[in-house]
Amino acid sequence: MKTRVLLIGVGLIGGSLALAMKKHRHVTVVGADINTNEVQVANQLGIVDYVAEDIKTEAAQADYIVLATPVEYTTAWIHDLSTWKLKETVIVTDVGSTKGEIMKAAEALNKKRISFIGGHPMAGSHTSGAVNARADLFCSARYILTPFENEQKEKIDALMHLLEPTGAQFVPLDAATHDQITGVVSHLPHVIATSLVRQVKGYSAQNHLVTEMAAGGFRDITRIASSNPHMWRDILKQNRSMLLTLLDDWMKEMEQVKLLVEKGDGHELFDYFSDAKEFRDSLHA
Numbered sequence: 001m002k003t004r005v006l007l008i009g010v011g012l013i014g015g016s017l018a019l020a021m022k023k024h025r026h027v028t029v030v031g032a033d034i035n036t037n038e039v040q041v042a043n044q045l046g047i048v049d050y051v052a053e054d055i056k057t058e059a060a061q062a063d064y065i066v067l068a069t070p071v072e073y074t075t076a077w078i079h080d081l082s083t084w085k086l087k088e089t090v091i092v093t094d095v096g097s098t099k100g101e102i103m104k105a106a107e108a109l110n111k112k113r114i115s116f117i118g119g120h121p122m123a124g125s126h127t128s129g130a131v132n133a134r135a136d137l138f139c140s141a142r143y144i145l146t147p148f149e150n151e152q153k154e155k156i157d158a159l160m161h162l163l164e165p166t167g168a169q170f171v172p173l174d175a176a177t178h179d180q181i182t183g184v185v186s187h188l189p190h191v192i193a194t195s196l197v198r199q200v201k202g203y204s205a206q207n208h209l210v211t212e213m214a215a216g217g218f219r220d221i222t223r224i225a226s227s228n229p230h231m232w233r234d235i236l237k238q239n240r241s242m243l244l245t246l247l248d249d250w251m252k253e254m255e256q257v258k259l260l261v262e263k264g265d266g267h268e269l270f271d272y273f274s275d276a277k278e279f280r281d282s283l284h285a
Contacts, residue, residue: 002028005162006032006059006061007031007068008077009033010038010042010047011133012127012137015133018048023165027162031047032058038129039052042130045130060086064159067094070231074102079108090115093118097186118146121137121142121166122144123141136167138168143163144178146175191243193225196222200214200218
């Protein structure tokens with residue numbers, strides 16, 4: 001018996017999930033996207049099996065609904081789904097990089113006993129679009145799941161089985177802990193990388209050699225600044241409170257660096273870099 005998945009959002013993340021899920025021979029993926037060209041490309045590349053002609057009709061027939069859209073669109077889709085007729089057994093999930101606001105929105109589904117299991121595959125790329133999708137994008141990555149406390153274990157197991165071909169490692173977390181951790185290791189670094197690029201852009205207006213010399217290490221440390229601005233705008237809006245706290249901490253860190261540079265003590269400067277290198281080298285690949 002075929003399992004029907006409605007995928008709303010067929011860009012890099014959604015498309016990569018589709019390719020992985022379709023490793024199950026019984027899975028059929030129906031694609032939908034506000035960008036009609038994107039969903040047609042996904043169909044032509046075999047990422048999705050069909051293009052949804054009417055999303056509401058497809059939602060009513062779906063066994064799973066995967067929301068792979070920017071986080072603010074995700075909350076809007078959840079609102080729509082909560083007003084539509086869906087299968088009693090349907091499982092709805094998302095791939096958003098924030099979870100607090102999304103889980104709040106999903107309470108409307110939970111009250112109707114419609115399973116919503118928040119999700120966040122913690123892998124990606126600075127590239128975007130279905131054309132860059134690949135089935136192994138999430139291999140060995142952490143895949144966060146944020147179910148409601150009253151969610152049935154069978155539903156969580158079913159979702160993990162559907163996503164098993166991603167090769168990801170599933171980690172259950174509550175929404176608040178998720179947003180704190182991703183704020184530290186993902187959202188704040190993105191803000192810093194973007195700020196570095198903007199600072200170099202300012203210097204480049206004064207001397208064109210700046211851009212010619214901006215290679216190697218600079219490109220490595222700022223690669224993520226090439227990510228989708230729309231997506232990151234929404235992430236910062238939804239995880240604003242946590243990011244404000246983290247930015248305060250970052251400014252304190254920069255004040256410490258400034259003092260070290262002013263002091264010019266070689267041993268203290270060495271220890272600062274050595275401590276960071278030791279911790280960085282200890283991180284999992």
